Amino acid sequence: MNKRENFGSRLALILAMAGSAIGLGNIWRFPYLVGQNGGAAFIIVYLVSCFVLVLPIFMAESIIGRRTRLSTFGAMKKLAPGTPWKWLGLLTVITPLLILGYYSVVGGWSIDYLWKACTLRFTHDTAGLFPGFISSTWEPLIAFTLFIVATAVIILLGVKNGIEKFTKFCMPTLFVLIVAIVIFGLTLPGSSEGVRYLVKPDFSKIDAGVVAAAMGQAFFSMSLGMGTILTYASYAPENENILTSGVGTAFADLGFALLAGFAVMPAVFSAGIQPGEGPGLVFDTLPYIFSQMPTWIGAIVSIVFFLTILMAALTSSISVLEVGVAYLVEEKGMGRVKSTVIITLLGWILGIFCSLSFGPLANAKLFGLTIFDCMDKLCSDWLLPFGGLMFTLFVGWYMSKADVRDEFTNNGTVNVGIFNVVYFLMRYVAPLGILVVFITNLVL
Numbered sequence: 001m002n003k004r005e006n007f008g009s010r011l012a013l014i015l016a017m018a019g020s021a022i023g024l025g026n027i028w029r030f031p032y033l034v035g036q037n038g039g040a041a042f043i044i045v046y047l048v049s050c051f052v053l054v055l056p057i058f059m060a061e062s063i064i065g066r067r068t069r070l071s072t073f074g075a076m077k078k079l080a081p082g083t084p085w086k087w088l089g090l091l092t093v094i095t096p097l098l099i100l101g102y103y104s105v106v107g108g109w110s111i112d113y114l115w116k117a118c119t120l121r122f123t124h125d126t127a128g129l130f131p132g133f134i135s136s137t138w139e140p141l142i143a144f145t146l147f148i149v150a151t152a153v154i155i156l157l158g159v160k161n162g163i164e165k166f167t168k169f170c171m172p173t174l175f176v177l178i179v180a181i182v183i184f185g186l187t188l189p190g191s192s193e194g195v196r197y198l199v200k201p202d203f204s205k206i207d208a209g210v211v212a213a214a215m216g217q218a219f220f221s222m223s224l225g226m227g228t229i230l231t232y233a234s235y236a237p238e239n240e241n242i243l244t245s246g247v248g249t250a251f252a253d254l255g256f257a258l259l260a261g262f263a264v265m266p267a268v269f270s271a272g273i274q275p276g277e278g279p280g281l282v283f284d285t286l287p288y289i290f291s292q293m294p295t296w297i298g299a300i301v302s303i304v305f306f307l308t309i310l311m312a313a314l315t316s317s318i319s320v321l322e323v324g325v326a327y328l329v330e331e332k333g334m335g336r337v338k339s340t341v342i343i344t345l346l347g348w349i350l351g352i353f354c355s356l357s358f359g360p361l362a363n364a365k366l367f368g369l370t371i372f373d374c375m376d377k378l379c380s381d382w383l384l385p386f387g388g389l390m391f392t393l394f395v396g397w398y399m400s401k402a403d404v405r406d407e408f409t410n411n412g413t414v415n416v417g418i419f420n421v422v423y424f425l426m427r428y429v430a431p432l433g434i435l436v437v438f439i440t441n442l443v444l
């Protein structure tokens with residue numbers, strides 16, 4: 001990702017945005033949140049927050065990024081010189097650090113599971129495998145370290161050639177595999193209970209916590225609220241249609257999440273796993289599916305599956321690290337290598353605690369949550385929506401409507417009709433919605 005170089009094409013931009021958006025958030029986080037928050041009702045709240053609260057933020061970040069061609073801190077200084085808005089830039093270093101730490105722990109799990117798939121561990125009984133693995137000390141730590149180092153190496157090598165080409169191959173493969181797993185999962189005995197869980201909403205399950213979790217997940221999954229999309233949009237071609245790239249990314253992202261839900265939940269019910277068990281859900285369930293397949297099919301599918309998950313995770317983790325690195329490079333004048341090493345080291349230290357919080361540190365709790373859950377909730381339910389709130393307030397209330405319109409409509413050539421609707425969402429609906437979720441979550 002060379003600075004101030006534009007993406008070569010629309011396809012490259014959309015792939016980079018989709019590569020950032022589609023990751024462990026869809027395949028690992030979404031299914032376990034669905035299980036913890038009551039199934040279909042959560043999915044409905046999630047869909048509404050995606051389109052009403054979160055898509056407008058996508059537009060807001062895109063508008064700021066492309067208008068200034070700078071990343072967050074610089075963009076704020078350019079558009080709002082001499083104001084406190086520039087402090088928003090700080091979020092673009094704190095949030096990525098925290099996310100990088102715990103995201104890499106889960107990235108490490110996928111490395112470990114790829115290894116297990118290669119050594120044919122999923123061809124026979126998988127019960128108890130995951131709890132044993134994460135509660136141990138060294139194995140998850142080593143895998144986590146490998147993942148975070150891989151992320152740093154890619155950022156240092158530059159993303160353009162390697163990752164972008166790989167994404168083009170990886171995303172379609174992942175898609176085909178998930179569809180295949182969904183179909184196979186539906187043939188397992190007892191799976192229809194899982195389907196019912198995903199499509200029959202029980203609205204009595206919805207409370208402030210569920211809504212906050214759904215909104216947080218929408219931010220997390222779309223990579224919003226800390227300047228990732230802003231930074232990517234700053235590399236966007238001049239004639240790029242902001243609305244199309246946003247809606248395109250949102251649909252791709254949603255599609256992957258829903259498919260992952262349908263890949264996991266039916267098998268959860270078939271295997272008698274608890275849907276609300278938390279972050280381990282997918283890692284408990286998928287190996288069970290693989291072990292039920294004919295041996296050699298299960299072996300091949302599990303290897304390819306964990307390999308593609310790992311790639312999807314890396315295309316996301318690099319977008320997290322890049323935001324922090326860009327900040328140090330642009331604002332602190334540090335070299336790229338030094339910046340990458342600093343952020344990675346800090347993320348690594350935080351991640352060690354997250355990784356250990358499933359085993360030796362399981363009893364160290366903050367607000368009744370393990371260290372891992374606490375970091376995850378802090379970022380998704382609070383920091384990302386807060387960042388998003390600031391971005392829409394900035395575009396809706398600080399920038400002039402004429403500038404916003406020019407950027408959104410490419411100087412009056414596209415999306416002119418829909419501009420007023422989106423502007424209304426950015427100015428009123430999204431900020432008020434986020435505030436209401438914050439307040440109810442605090443009070444209730």
Ligand code: TRP
Pocket residue numbers: 020021022023024025026099219220221222223224225226228316317319320384
């Ligand atoms: N969206 C990614 C996923 O679903 C994770 C991610 C990448 C992210 N960049 C981000 C989350 C920025 C929040 C903010 O796996």
